Amino acid sequence: MNEKKFTDDNEFNELKKLLKEIPKITAPDNFEFNLMTRIQNKNFEVKSEKKKNVFSWALTPAITFATAVLILVFVFAESNDSGENPWQTPPQLIENQLSELETNQSNTTFENKSNSLAQKNENESSAKTENSKNKLQKQLPFNKLSSFSLDEDIKANSFNSENNGETHLANASNGNLSSFDGFFLREVEKLPKADSLNKKDSTSNNYQK
Amino acid sequence: MTSDKKLNSLTDEELIKVFQDENAIEAYEILVKRFKDPLMNFVYRFFGDRDIASDIVQDTMIKFYLNKDSYQSIAKFSTWIYTIAGNLSKNELKRRKRRVILSISNDDPDDITLQIEDKKFIAPDRAADNSIKGDMVQRALLKVKPIYRELVILRDIDGFSYEEISEMTDLSLGTVKSRINRGRAYLQKLLKNIY
Numbered sequence: 001m002n003e004k005k006f007t008d009d010n011e012f013n014e015l016k017k018l019l020k021e022i023p024k025i026t027a028p029d030n031f032e033f034n035l036m037t038r039i040q041n042k043n044f045e046v047k048s049e050k051k052k053n054v055f056s057w058a059l060t061p062a063i064t065f066a067t068a069v070l071i072l073v074f075v076f077a078e079s080n081d082s083g084e085n086p087w088q089t090p091p092q093l094i095e096n097q098l099s100e101l102e103t104n105q106s107n108t109t110f111e112n113k114s115n116s117l118a119q120k121n122e123n124e125s126s127a128k129t130e131n132s133k134n135k136l137q138k139q140l141p142f143n144k145l146s147s148f149s150l151d152e153d154i155k156a157n158s159f160n161s162e163n164n165g166e167t168h169l170a171n172a173s174n175g176n177l178s179s180f181d182g183f184f185l186r187e188v189e190k191l192p193k194a195d196s197l198n199k200k201d202s203t204s205n206n207y208q209k
Numbered sequence: 210m211t212s213d214k215k216l217n218s219l220t221d222e223e224l225i226k227v228f229q230d231e232n233a234i235e236a237y238e239i240l241v242k243r244f245k246d247p248l249m250n251f252v253y254r255f256f257g258d259r260d261i262a263s264d265i266v267q268d269t270m271i272k273f274y275l276n277k278d279s280y281q282s283i284a285k286f287s288t289w290i291y292t293i294a295g296n297l298s299k300n301e302l303k304r305r306k307r308r309v310i311l312s313i314s315n316d317d318p319d320d321i322t323l324q325i326e327d328k329k330f331i332a333p334d335r336a337a338d339n340s341i342k343g344d345m346v347q348r349a350l351l352k353v354k355p356i357y358r359e360l361v362i363l364r365d366i367d368g369f370s371y372e373e374i375s376e377m378t379d380l381s382l383g384t385v386k387s388r389i390n391r392g393r394a395y396l397q398k399l400l401k402n403i404y
Contacts, residue, residue: 016365018403020366022347025254027249032238035271036238038271039271044274046271046272046297047268
């Protein structure tokens with residue numbers, strides 16, 4: 001142990017010698033005068049202590065960070081808090097019974113209301129579909145909704161003398177519709193030509209002559 | 210005059226006793242005369258700034274004047290007054306660091322001196338000059354962490370024993386020794402160009 005201490009002390013001999021050799025610093029000449037003046041004037045303010053700012057602690061980064069973390073922890077802890085205060089909540093047995101009663105009452109009234117509402121909706125929807133069917137039959141010349149035999153239809157109408165050569169549209173539902181007269185060629189109207197072109201045509205005709 | 214002679218022959222502990230008991234300002238002045246230079250040297254080596262060192266030593270003497278009754282005769286007077294000076298120095302260092310953090314500017318006096326130091330370190334032939342040597346040692350000291358720096362100064366520059374340093378800094382003897390050794394090792398690495 002002593003040996004180790006000895007080697008440790010010897011290890012830095014040169015350094016210690018160097019540190020001893022460095023020039024000593026002395027206090028300024030007016031040091032004592034200034035000190036005694038301060039004492040006489042009772043100016044006992046210690047410079048290294050007086051400059052402490054009241055709010056400096058709040059500005060140090062470490063404390064600011066810690067405060068921010070604490071605030072976050074409190075905010076999240078409060079939002080996730082599912083605990084209950086036993087002094088503020090009523091006894092659970094009575095609460096359960098009350099809630100059961102309430103649910104029974106509300107269930108019966110709710111069932112009645114829902115049944116009547118469903119019935120009403122059903123009636124309304126069936127009436128709507130019927131109306132739309134009728135409308136569709138009026139609009140279309142043929143009944144799209146029902147199937148029919150094309151052969152029978154042709155046989156039945158081919159010997160009908162009252163038609164006077166006119167045919168009718170297959171599966172046409174009502175007699176209200178006008179009978180089908182067949183297809184016709186549409187005559188396309190002659191488009192008006194520009195005067196210059198007309199002139200050209202006439203001159204070319206003259207040349208031919 | 211005769212009383213002054215008498216007082217001058219007294220030890221530090223006897224002088225503080227006189228100051229405590231009789232409130233004799235002469236005893237206080239003699240103690241100030243005895244300790245102003247060693248304290249100035251200690252604080253200057255810690256900070257590397259004469260003005261700051263002078264202010265801190267003044268504050269130390271003011272604290273001594275105001276709190277003379279808190280000194281107990283079981284301890285050495287030098288230990289007690291160095292403790293005051295050391296605490297004030299550490300407070301000042303903390304305050305300066307805090308100011309640097311808050312101002313966000315990198316105008317730490319330590320950093321400035323270190324930048325200059327690196328440029329000067331490359332001239333070993335000039336190291337023979339005593340004042341330059343002293344300057345180099347001072348700059349190297351400022352590079353050492355304050356917790357090691359303070360102890361190395363107290364031990365190797367001011368010549369206090371490990372026990373006295375332990376008492377001053379309120380650290381265990383083992384901690385004091387290990388910190389001094391770490392500080393010395395770091396300092397030796399920095400000053401290897403000189404010797």
